[in-house]
Amino acid sequence: MSKETASNARMARSDVSNARNALERGSRGATPRPLASAGGTGVDTLASFVESLMSGSIDVIDLTQPLSEATPMIQLPPPFANTPNWRTHEISHYDEKGPAWYWNWFEGGEHAGTHFDAPIHWITGKDRDDVAQVPVRRLVGPAVVIDKSREAQANPDYLLTMNDIRAFERRHGSLPEGCWLLYRTGWDTRANDQKAFLNANETGPHTPGIDIDLARWLASESPVVGVGVETVGTDAGAAHSFNPPFPCHQFLLGANKYGLTQLANLAKLPPTGAVLLVAPLKLVKGSGSPCRALALVQR
Numbered sequence: 001m002s003k004e005t006a007s008n009a010r011m012a013r014s015d016v017s018n019a020r021n022a023l024e025r026g027s028r029g030a031t032p033r034p035l036a037s038a039g040g041t042g043v044d045t046l047a048s049f050v051e052s053l054m055s056g057s058i059d060v061i062d063l064t065q066p067l068s069e070a071t072p073m074i075q076l077p078p079p080f081a082n083t084p085n086w087r088t089h090e091i092s093h094y095d096e097k098g099p100a101w102y103w104n105w106f107e108g109g110e111h112a113g114t115h116f117d118a119p120i121h122w123i124t125g126k127d128r129d130d131v132a133q134v135p136v137r138r139l140v141g142p143a144v145v146i147d148k149s150r151e152a153q154a155n156p157d158y159l160l161t162m163n164d165i166r167a168f169e170r171r172h173g174s175l176p177e178g179c180w181l182l183y184r185t186g187w188d189t190r191a192n193d194q195k196a197f198l199n200a201n202e203t204g205p206h207t208p209g210i211d212i213d214l215a216r217w218l219a220s221e222s223p224v225v226g227v228g229v230e231t232v233g234t235d236a237g238a239a240h241s242f243n244p245p246f247p248c249h250q251f252l253l254g255a256n257k258y259g260l261t262q263l264a265n266l267a268k269l270p271p272t273g274a275v276l277l278v279a280p281l282k283l284v285k286g287s288g289s290p291c292r293a294l295a296l297v298q299r
């Protein structure tokens with residue numbers, strides 16, 4: 001070691017030791033940090049948030065359906081290809097294949113269970129983001145919940161319209177910038193029964209959705225970044241014969257917006273004021289991904 005290097009090494013050691021001493025002095029003499037940060041930059045909202053989480057005044061609601069071999073899957077008619085059911089395969093279970101560990105591998109589609117639709121999923125969004133490219137900033141945002149469960153129970157083909165949005169806005173104020181529109185229909189109670197969930201007969205599936213004009217407005221004019229539903233897809237069961245077909249997919253994904261499906265527990269959210277967090281897997285070139293969707297709610 002040269003003289004210079006040895007001296008540098010001694011200096012580096014002494015820097016580390018000085019820093020450690022400073023930290024210890026600081027922590028011994030430390031008083032609890034006030035929520036208002038120093039320097040007049042305003043309240044430390046993240047510290048205030050953590051305090052609310054710990055005290056339970058902010059609750060975390062799981063909007064995700066369990067993902068298993070029993071999870072209902074969309075069924076497209078011939079000649080279209082379908083996604084397989086979710087399957088889990090055991091690798092080892094504290095046995096001779098792995099005496100101290102349990103793990104599985106799984107197979108399943110990108111659009112399985114509670115999942116996220118990326119813009120590239122639809123032909124209108126083919127040059128837009130895949131699921132790995134979606135900016136994470138847009139995966140966290142305010143949520144508004146429109147409850148049409150009574151209407152959907154009376155009419156499984158119920159379509160949400162612009163009038164429903166206007167009525168909601170008159171009561172609860174304008175849709176906030178960058179929000180997620182969560183559309184409650186009561187369909188989550190059917191999520192453990194493929195037949196009831198898809199609700200198909202000889203004329204095709206009958207599940208609630210969004211009408212063409214509203215889908216167009218949500219995509220092109222509204223402050224919404226994504227639409228979340230309790231059904232198997234963002235479009236109505238009968239949307240295959242709309243003109244254009246599947247307007248939510250066509251307009252929203254084409255406008256670089258997102259879909260979120262098979263949600264649970266929307267009944268536990270207020271109409272406004274909740275915060276949605278969506279975490280799809282960062283699948284390179286993925287068209288979507290099973291995801292965990294959570295909501296933060298003020299108690």
Ligand code: MN
Binds near residue numbers: 111117233259261
């Ligand atoms: Mn999908």
